[in-house]
Amino acid sequence: MRREPARERPLSKVEVTGFEARHYDLLMDLFSGGTYPSFIRRVVRDMEIRPRDAILDLGSGTGRNACLMDRRLSGEGRILGLDIGREMLDQARRRCRARSRVSFEKRRVEEPLPFEEEFDKVFLSFVLHGFVQEDRLRILANARRALRPGGELLVLDYSECEPTRSSWPIRLLFRLECPLATDFVRRDWRRILAAEGFGTFRIRHYYLGHVRLLGARRKQPFSPGVRAAATCLYY
Numbered sequence: 001m002r003r004e005p006a007r008e009r010p011l012s013k014v015e016v017t018g019f020e021a022r023h024y025d026l027l028m029d030l031f032s033g034g035t036y037p038s039f040i041r042r043v044v045r046d047m048e049i050r051p052r053d054a055i056l057d058l059g060s061g062t063g064r065n066a067c068l069m070d071r072r073l074s075g076e077g078r079i080l081g082l083d084i085g086r087e088m089l090d091q092a093r094r095r096c097r098a099r100s101r102v103s104f105e106k107r108r109v110e111e112p113l114p115f116e117e118e119f120d121k122v123f124l125s126f127v128l129h130g131f132v133q134e135d136r137l138r139i140l141a142n143a144r145r146a147l148r149p150g151g152e153l154l155v156l157d158y159s160e161c162e163p164t165r166s167s168w169p170i171r172l173l174f175r176l177e178c179p180l181a182t183d184f185v186r187r188d189w190r191r192i193l194a195a196e197g198f199g200t201f202r203i204r205h206y207y208l209g210h211v212r213l214l215g216a217r218r219k220q221p222f223s224p225g226v227r228a229a230a231t232c233l234y235y
């Protein structure tokens with residue numbers, strides 16, 4: 001029997017390995033009742049990708065999203081996907097091998113990344129909820145540093161809510177999900193992003209509002225005083 005490699009952070013379910021990694025796309029399609037392909041196409045359309053965009057995809061998974069995003073780029077655009085899952089990276093590289101604008105690297109997204117003002121968009125699709133808050137802030141700092149001023153962070157993830165006051169299917173979902181997902185949806189992400197140097201928010205909702213794409217633009221560098229004020233005045 002094949003042994004499943006141990007997860008590096010036991011609380012997190014976003015470190016996808018073994019059977020789940022090898023069949024990730026199929027499982028997402030089944031879990032969503034076959035709606036995932038049209039959902040993710042809609043998301044990519046809502047990302048408002050321009051042909052020359054440089055896009056950093058943090059936790060790029062099987063490369064399904066990268067392929068869809070690549071269709072919206074011209075020769076000068078590019079996509080760099082970062083992931084730590086060997087099986088995920090293998091699938092992504094296989095799937096995108098004919099796409100010269102797309103590449104993948106094995107990197108932990110919560111560790112310091114070597115990118116400075118290189119990207120127009122940073123995409124985080126169902127990744128951020130799976131980390132402890134300290135690591136989420138490290139990821140946001142990496143995203144901010146990697147973005148050109150005015151570039152946009154796009155977080156596709158569960159919408160803010162109180163799971164215990166939601167309908168039973170949502171309560172069930174959060175019981176099955178990584179425990180960190182409950183912590184994630186209870187937080188005020190626009191406030192957090194404002195404190196981390198982002199602004200000009202936009203939101204698109206999917207799945208009856210339970211999932212959202214939150215766009216936030218990188219602001220110009222600011223002083224600690226302005227940072228404190230931004231925490232209060234985030235709209």
Ligand SMILES: C[S@@+](CC[C@H](N)C(=O)[O-])C[C@H]1O[C@@H](n2cnc3c(N)ncnc32)[C@H](O)[C@@H]1O
Pocket residue numbers: 013014015016058059060061062064065082083084085088107108109110124125126127
């Ligand atoms: C839930 S999947 C989402 C994949 C993809 N973004 C999507 O929407 O289809 C989470 C991905 O994040 C990757 N991941 C988890 N922890 C990571 C880390 N610390 N650094 C980089 N990638 C990570 C996993 O390997 C997995 O591919």
